[in-house]
Amino acid sequence: MLQNNTSPTLDELFGRILARQPDQPALIDPPDKLRVTGQPPRRLSFAQADRAVSALAGHFIEAGLPPNSVIAVQLPNTVELALTMLAAFRAGLIVALLPQLWRQAELTVALNRTGARAIVAMGRIDGVDHADLAMNAAAEAFSIRHVCGFGSDLPEGMIPLDNVVSSLSADSSRLAIQDSRRPALLTFEASGSGFLAVPRTHVNLIAGGLAIFLESGLPQGATILSALAPSSFAGLASSFVMWLLSGGTLAMHHPFDETMMMRQIETERCDTLVAPASLALRMAEADVLSSARSLRHVVGLWRTPEQVGSSPLWPQNGIRMTDVYLFGEAGLFGVRRADDGSPAPVMPGPYRAPPEVPVSSTAGEVILTPKGTLGLRGPMVPVAAYPVTDRPVDPFAALTPPPDYVDTGYAARIDRATGGIAITAPPSGVLAVGGYRFLADDLQEWARRLGQNAMLTALPDRLSGHRLAGRTDDNARAREALTELGLNPLMVEAFRDRSVPG
Structure with a gap:
């Protein structure tokens, strides 16, 4: 692959792991993939994944997708998602992540709003014909020129990608120059004007993954079980990006079958579980997780961060839990639970890696805005994507620089007892x-x-x-x-x- 001298891209992180351990397991499908998609589950080493990624990247380039064009992706939590994303990055494309539950109305809006040139879908997911949904949405998006998918029985006009993945020939001479400062990902936020497309560079994505990776204390070479549908910045940063940062193995779970999840943890000897925090707490209270002897870390994602402070204690079972506060597509931060299992206070100001982690760089900053809401800034936060619509109108407004933070809209205040920030309510509307x-x-x-x-x-x-x-x-x-x-x-x-x- 062609490289530059700036910070690494996600594909370059993958390449570094590939050079060290080509034969180590990289990606593992859900065991019930045959039921979910009709395709048998796969296990890929880094070398096998690299060949598939190069073949897909070559296909996208041969299809005439120019660098920096948008490719929409609606795939389940299977190896095809990771391969497609890495291939898009290797071809210099921008991935627009489409949530799995979106149907034709939302898909059409997203494709038109982003000017996507291509869409990649799975034939069927849980009995729903996603290939047909993609074809119908693409017919209403004038920018779409390339419709392709994984799986069998694809509709006429959709290019099958399974044969491409298994191809042994990949022309690397035309691959795009890797640049971590270019946009890599588009996700979607609910806003007053409908869907807001939020772009992020490789640097933004890696910063988000690092904020979770360092706070949770994950080891190098971790075996991570992701029980999330990665259709958002948070879902991607906590699974796909953390996998590349750890240089380990990413096992995927199709949400949510607790029996299947525990079987996966035990079979693959996973040391890390990434799941919705409410699910992890419920399983811990039922004393289910303690039976997984390999499990050492749980990363729990809170899409309702105002509920963290009142959540139950995490049991003392030798497993550490990290609460990850999510604020839509604006940003996130992680806080490891206290020794007694209680949620640790969120202190205002910069948040860094814990003292025992030998890294001193700032992952981001939590602030209390003048309106009494929580604001975020830092290397992961796409400030430019969130225009300020309520700035006062005065003759000197043009001389006032715009804020360097994103107002999440979550009501917050300083807790007098701890000095931390208490998040009290979600954004109105x-x-x-x-x-x-x-x-x-x-x-x-x-x-x-x-x-x-x-x-x-x-x-x-x-x-x-x-x-x-x-x-x-x-x-x-x-x-x-x-x-x-x-x-x-x-x-x-x-x-x-x-x-x-x-």
């Missing part, structure tokens, strides 16, 4: 449902489309932040209408029949 964020106004708009007596609302939920609930004169017809509109299952299933269990 934005609802978190599991790993997805909606505008409250959007829910009302979709409900109005269903008729005069329709209602769609978000109810508080301890595990996922909110859950959607809907009511109309004919719930079955409402589900059909929302599906026809191309909305995701979270909205559709809000109108399920409550008289039927589950």
Whole structure:
């Protein structure tokens, strides 16, 4: 691959591991991949993964995708996702991560907003025909010129990539020059104007991964089990990027089958679990995790960071937990739990690696804004992607530099007892449902489309932040209408029949 003299890209990190340990295991599929996608699970060494990545990168270049063009990716948590991302980076492309639950309406908006030139999908995921969704969304996006996918029974017009991955020939003479300062990733944030595309460079991504990696104290060569759908900055930084930083093995879990997860941890001898914090706490309280003798670290992601302070104690079972506070696509920070298992206070100011880690660089900074909200700044935070819309209008406004931080919108205050920052409430008007964020106004708009007596609302939920609930004169017809509109299952299933269990 062609390299430069700046900070490494993610593909260059992969190349460094490849040079040291080509035959070590790199990527491991979920054991139930055959059920999820119809494809058998795979285990790849770094050398095998490198050949697949080069073949895919060569294919993207031969397809006429110029450097710095956007390639949209909607894939499950399988080896194909990691291979496609590394191949896109090697070809100089920008990956737009599309959440797995997105359907045609959201896909079409995202493709048009980013000007994507290509889309990569899986044939089927959990019985849903994602290849067909990708084809229909691409037909409504004028910029799309290349539609391809993994899996069998792909629709006519979709280029199969499984044959490309297994190809032994890869022309490396036309690969793009690696530059860590160029955009590498686009993720999507709910904003007042709809989906906000948030770009990040390789440097931004590596900074986010380092903030978690150093705080959690993961060892080099870690075997990481990721139980997240990596369709966001946080999901990617805590799994894909941490894998490259540790130089170990990334085992993937299709969320969430606790029995399957424990079997994976034991079979692969995983020392690290990356999962939603609520799931990890529930499993720890049930004394499930203590049976995994190899497990030493749990990285728990909180999409509802205002709930961390009131969460249960982490059991003293020889496993350390790190709470990772997520603030949409703006940024994150990790705080390792205290020795008694309680959440450690979040102190204002710079956050660095723990004292026992021989690294002194600042991972970022937590601030309390004049509005009483929490702000983030640092090398992972894409300040330019979040325009300031409420600056006062005065004749000297042009002379005032814009803020060098992103206001997350989360209400916060200084706790007098600890001196730390207490996060008290999420941003108004934005609802978190599991790993997805909606505008409250959007829910009302979709409900109005269903008729005069329709209602769609978000109810508080301890595990996922909110859950959607809907009511109309004919719930079955409402589900059909929302599906026809191309909305995701979270909205559709809000109108399920409550008289039927589950």
